[in-house]
Amino acid sequence: MMTNHGNRVTQGQFSFLPDLTDNQITAQIKYALKNDWAVSVEYTDDPHPRNTYWEMFGNPMFDLKDPAGILMEINNCRKAFPNHYIRVTAFDSSYGWEAPRMSYIVNRPKNEPGFRLNRMEGAGRTITYTVSSYATDKPEGERY
Amino acid sequence: MSDTQKTSANGTIDLQAEFAATGISEVLETLDRELIGLVPVKKRIREIAALLLIDRERKRLGLAVNAPTLHMSFTGNPGTGKTTVALRMAQILYKMGYVREGHLVSVTRDDLVGQYIGHTAPKTKEVLKRAMGGVLFIDEAYYLYKPDNERDYGQEAIEILLQVMENQRDDLVVILAGYADRMDRFFSSNPGFRSRIAHHIDFPDYGDNELLEIAGKMLELQNYQLDGPAREAMAEYVSKRRTQPHFANARSIRNALDRIRLRQANRIFESSQGPINVDELSLIRESDVRASRVFTEQGELK
Numbered sequence: 001m002m003t004n005h006g007n008r009v010t011q012g013q014f015s016f017l018p019d020l021t022d023n024q025i026t027a028q029i030k031y032a033l034k035n036d037w038a039v040s041v042e043y044t045d046d047p048h049p050r051n052t053y054w055e056m057f058g059n060p061m062f063d064l065k066d067p068a069g070i071l072m073e074i075n076n077c078r079k080a081f082p083n084h085y086i087r088v089t090a091f092d093s094s095y096g097w098e099a100p101r102m103s104y105i106v107n108r109p110k111n112e113p114g115f116r117l118n119r120m121e122g123a124g125r126t127i128t129y130t131v132s133s134y135a136t137d138k139p140e141g142e143r144y
Numbered sequence: 145m146s147d148t149q150k151t152s153a154n155g156t157i158d159l160q161a162e163f164a165a166t167g168i169s170e171v172l173e174t175l176d177r178e179l180i181g182l183v184p185v186k187k188r189i190r191e192i193a194a195l196l197l198i199d200r201e202r203k204r205l206g207l208a209v210n211a212p213t214l215h216m217s218f219t220g221n222p223g224t225g226k227t228t229v230a231l232r233m234a235q236i237l238y239k240m241g242y243v244r245e246g247h248l249v250s251v252t253r254d255d256l257v258g259q260y261i262g263h264t265a266p267k268t269k270e271v272l273k274r275a276m277g278g279v280l281f282i283d284e285a286y287y288l289y290k291p292d293n294e295r296d297y298g299q300e301a302i303e304i305l306l307q308v309m310e311n312q313r314d315d316l317v318v319i320l321a322g323y324a325d326r327m328d329r330f331f332s333s334n335p336g337f338r339s340r341i342a343h344h345i346d347f348p349d350y351g352d353n354e355l356l357e358i359a360g361k362m363l364e365l366q367n368y369q370l371d372g373p374a375r376e377a378m379a380e381y382v383s384k385r386r387t388q389p390h391f392a393n394a395r396s397i398r399n400a401l402d403r404i405r406l407r408q409a410n411r412i413f414e415s416s417q418g419p420i421n422v423d424e425l426s427l428i429r430e431s432d433v434r435a436s437r438v439f440t441e442q443g444e445l446k
Contacts, residue, residue, distance in 0.1 A: 070273070
């Protein structure tokens with residue numbers, strides 16, 4: 001993919017930017033907490049863009065006042081899964097939203113191999129296209 | 145005001161101006177005004193305030209600054225104001241800019257220790273995360289450690305606490321509170337705790353006059369007044385109550401006042417004929433105080 005140098009997975013907020021520093025992450029979390037959103041940490045090793053439901057690392061964190069607790073949890077997750085994708089999600093439970101309001105990646109595998117384009121020939125001369133990650137050729141847990 | 149304005153050309157600073165600008169003096173004055181007695185406690189709080197202020201100035205002038213450890217332990221007899229001061233402490237530290245949010249998370253053993261294996265760590269961490277940026281107040285902290293049961297999960301909670309107290313000193317302040325003798329035993333069996341807590345503050349018992357003053361203040365807050373004879377009776381009550389068992393300083397006084405209010409209400413209710421005015425409703429008479437069992441019999445108190 002010529003437009004995505006280094007095959008970096010781009011999903012969620014800030015994913016076209018260089019990786020966020022801890023200070024920047026803290027600032028983002030502060031914003032979420034200011035709005036009373038519940039922040040949670042999730043991880044996965046399946047980078048497919050339609051892989052919406054990642055594994056939760058601990059429970060979502062309610063009633064927190066300060067980002068330090070969440071940053072601690074992020075660092076714990078990084079320690080446990082240094083080579084996984086880790087994202088931070090902020091969930092807005094207020095009526096009418098009830099949805100994640102923020103979601104951004106805070107940790108990625110060192111080497112992201114990118115995606116293969118698959119072509120499937122159908123009836124007549126039709127061709128359907130799909131992508132699959134090179135990483136997912138291997139079983140879960142051994143991908144990166 | 146910018147840094148350059150505060151720091152004059154030769155690199156000096158005006159401490160008093162700094163002090164006034166932070167609003168700390170205001171906090172300390174309220175503390176003086178609203179909490180009676182507790183001289184050593186107030187002294188220590190002043191010292192901490194001074195240190196934080198000096199540290200801030202040192203930082204501004206480019207000197208090395210080590211963030212001070214502010215974990216504290218409050219020990220003292222029942223009813224000496226440990227919990228009350230802890231509640232204030234969060235606010236004080238916030239004003240001084242030592243903690244970022246200034247909220248207080250008050251917990252006891254139940255909130256930290258789980259019921260089965262693997263339950264304690266997440267529970268303790270949850271509480272710690274909630275307390276970050278503020279003050280974690282552990283009341284009756286000695287319950288965390290139960291020496292008679294070596295499988296007790298309290299030990300696990302203690303270890304996690306210690307680790308966070310050490311590694312994330314900037315993120316939260318832990319205050320332990322409890323009765324002096326039991327806390328001593330708790331610290332002697334957990335030496336790690338003792339050394340990680342910089343401030344061991346002992347809350348002294350109140351004197352008779354201080355207790356009387358406290359009684360006056362409590363009544364004032366509830367819009368009650370003692371008349372002259374009632375005040376004398378109250379002073380007598382305080383000195384008598386002290387000699388009796390289960391004396392718990394200000395807490396005993398609060399309970400006594402609650403009972404006095406009951407008696408006052410009953411007296412007004414039974415004797416009232418026609419309309420009564422505000423003064424009558426808020427006045428406590430000698431008979432309300434004198435009816436206490438402390439004056440009639442020895443021992444056996446409600």
